[in-house]
């Protein structure tokens with residue numbers, strides 16, 4: 001059963017603004033994912049698209065959406081792949097504040113997903 005069938009009120013946003021870029025959000029069949037056994041989503045930065053697999057449990061979908069959003073922020077902010085965790089945290093926090101401010105519906109959706117399994 002698909003997540004949207006289970007929680008019809010949780011229609012996900014179709015895009016998320018990450019600073020000056022807008023990433024589309026697309027739900028895909030898990031079979032489209034590379035290494036599908038371990039991959040629940042991916043961020044295609046060159047096409048400004050976050051892909052999320054259909055049918056994930058809400059908490060796992062929220063986890064995956066946040067993971068891919070962080071990849072989108074990492075790309076948009078032009079962060080170095082070799083950063084240590086403290087530097088990465090410092091460089092992610094400001095852009096994350098901007099993303100949270102600019103996308104309240106996206107974070108409402110995440111909150112609904114997370115709370116639906118409590």
Ligand SMILES: [Zn+2]
Pocket residue numbers: 067071
């Ligand atoms: Zn990743």
